[in-house]
Amino acid sequence: MIKVFGHKAPDTDSTGSPIIWAWYLSEIRKTPAKALLQGEPNTEAAWLLSRWNIEKPELFSDVAAGDQCVIVDTNNPAELPASINEAEVIEIIDHHLLAGGIKTRLPINITIRPLACTATIMHDLIGEEDLARAPKEIKAAMLTCILSDTLEFRSPTTTPHDRFVAEKLAKELGLSIPAYAAEMFAAKSDVSAFSEAELLRMDSKEYELGGKQLRVSVLETTSPQTVLDRKAALIAAMPGVAKEDGADEVLLFVVDILREEATLLVPNDFVKTVAEKSFGANVSGDSVILPGIMSRKKQIIPALAV
Amino acid sequence: MIKVFGHKAPDTDSTGSPIIWAWYLSEIRKTPAKALLQGEPNTEAAWLLSRWNIEKPELFSDVAAGDQCVIVDTNNPAELPASINEAEVIEIIDHHLLAGGIKTRLPINITIRPLACTATIMHDLIGEEDLARAPKEIKAAMLTCILSDTLEFRSPTTTPHDRFVAEKLAKELGLSIPAYAAEMFAAKSDVSAFSEAELLRMDSKEYELGGKQLRVSVLETTSPQTVLDRKAALIAAMPGVAKEDGADEVLLFVVDILREEATLLVPNDFVKTVAEKSFGANVSGDSVILPGIMSRKKQIIPALAV
Numbered sequence: 048m049i050k051v052f053g054h055k056a057p058d059t060d061s062t063g064s065p066i067i068w069a070w071y072l073s074e075i076r077k078t079p080a081k082a083l084l085q086g087e088p089n090t091e092a093a094w095l096l097s098r099w100n101i102e103k104p105e106l107f108s109d110v111a112a113g114d115q116c117v118i119v120d121t122n123n124p125a126e127l128p129a130s131i132n133e134a135e136v137i138e139i140i141d142h143h144l145l146a147g148g149i150k151t152r153l154p155i156n157i158t159i160r161p162l163a164c165t166a167t168i169m170h171d172l173i174g175e176e177d178l179a180r181a182p183k184e185i186k187a188a189m190l191t192c193i194l195s196d197t198l199e200f201r202s203p204t205t206t207p208h209d210r211f212v213a214e215k216l217a218k219e220l221g222l223s224i225p226a227y228a229a230e231m232f233a234a235k236s237d238v239s240a241f242s243e244a245e246l247l248r249m250d251s252k253e254y255e256l257g258g259k260q261l262r263v264s265v266l267e268t269t270s271p272q273t274v275l276d277r278k279a280a281l282i283a284a285m286p287g288v289a290k291e292d293g294a295d296e297v298l299l300f301v302v303d304i305l306r307e308e309a310t311l312l313v314p315n316d317f318v319k320t321v322a323e324k325s326f327g328a329n330v331s332g333d334s335v336i337l338p339g340i341m342s343r344k345k346q347i348i349p350a351l352a353v
Numbered sequence: 354m355i356k357v358f359g360h361k362a363p364d365t366d367s368t369g370s371p372i373i374w375a376w377y378l379s380e381i382r383k384t385p386a387k388a389l390l391q392g393e394p395n396t397e398a399a400w401l402l403s404r405w406n407i408e409k410p411e412l413f414s415d416v417a418a419g420d421q422c423v424i425v426d427t428n429n430p431a432e433l434p435a436s437i438n439e440a441e442v443i444e445i446i447d448h449h450l451l452a453g454g455i456k457t458r459l460p461i462n463i464t465i466r467p468l469a470c471t472a473t474i475m476h477d478l479i480g481e482e483d484l485a486r487a488p489k490e491i492k493a494a495m496l497t498c499i500l501s502d503t504l505e506f507r508s509p510t511t512t513p514h515d516r517f518v519a520e521k522l523a524k525e526l527g528l529s530i531p532a533y534a535a536e537m538f539a540a541k542s543d544v545s546a547f548s549e550a551e552l553l554r555m556d557s558k559e560y561e562l563g564g565k566q567l568r569v570s571v572l573e574t575t576s577p578q579t580v581l582d583r584k585a586a587l588i589a590a591m592p593g594v595a596k597e598d599g600a601d602e603v604l605l606f607v608v609d610i611l612r613e614e615a616t617l618l619v620p621n622d623f624v625k626t627v628a629e630k631s632f633g634a635n636v637s638g639d640s641v642i643l644p645g646i647m648s649r650k651k652q653i654i655p656a657l658a659v
Contacts, residue, residue, distance in 0.1 A: 159463035
């Protein structure tokens, strides 16, 4: 049984893509495969599952030598199970920079594209003919991944092809994109059930900057005030989260999907300097608004400086 | 101007693929690109150029920061210019194992497929519609790369898709594959102009085994006796080549394309042990025949043991 999985903080693309590809491998290529998760899906990903009655993939913590694995939505060993280089990676499908740590014993299928979303790449790899055989929840997962990763085409990572594929899928599913995306963003924005530590880790990537290990966390929401009302508690939780995760600092960007801006929390002088050097921000107080900033991959990580 | 290049020992695929892709980028995608070579093309690759009146790509030795590069037919930093990680790699197209040393700053196009030949992957990426606009020398380069890497479909690396593409191209070009391949192999097998050191380096990859650095060299020929007549001189040249290249040992496999077997030269006890442990060979004397062995990638490298 081929194991298909994404990164350690399962968002919609990293939950939906394994489900799409496991369907394709099992049903079209007739090679039994199952989607797995390295952690609990985030609110939006959990909404995708319940909205379309998709069974939640099993959680797992590591792979073993001989396991056949397909890695999707990442190629970074830091975001993968500890024993990944002992397993047999048979395919990688991703839309992130090449991190450079995965090796394979033999040539395998690797498809990395500078598109907004892994599911868009899968759409192209599967092809129209086989996709026509997909049940509606597979097409819906694909659409939801694209709307999630592009923030309904607002993110600068959006390419015309992502948009084209999403609009085609919405039409086939008889969905209105604005109404469906609003439903999705509302689900994502209801974070009342989560502790501050959980919010800081919900959509987070590790990154090294000036010798410091950072957790670069993003919360995309249509209701930023709900999060910012908890600013003091979030800042108070940062040192504990950083320490537990072996990091030096946590950067939390609260992305306002509708206003297309991010608020960066500023707990200390280090983060203040980062905000100033990276985004030319003028910081006073414990947060700063960064107009137009929506994408960690395209706008935050490449800009980070100290 | 985008630079398109392959590995350090330009064989037919590593010479033809940059030419094909530079044509595609320049003429179809309208992004000016040129093919480059890291070294002199081997006999067969030189034959491809003269047979189809293709201008020999310029030689170069390193890349600079800011150079836009497309890497083809390798992804291994050891086979690439020293400053590759300072340049801007914008695309990788390859059919080898993931070596794990290349990193990119942003997401780029990476296409690795377990096919016999980089040119086959390019055929698929270009697509029928755009390929119809290719001049005959581009289609001929594609065909020649496939016949070279598959040893006219004899190598176990050959997939049905490589064969399908080659047969389609031959038909379009009005070529008989057996006649054309015979012409190509005859050109490749005429190695009279090369010194022993040149023969040992002509088609060679670095590989570590049991703490030793090996040069794993292959000479594919329809006239193995021409090479084996120089066996004593080749063995005598090995220590010098190894020393100059920072290696410990040279393994030379003389592949008989028509008989589908390799002769491994056995200069010393280390290579004797490698031959026995890797291929179960019974060695007496300074060479041993390995029946059925034709592919370094699929049969030699994965088997190497000591």
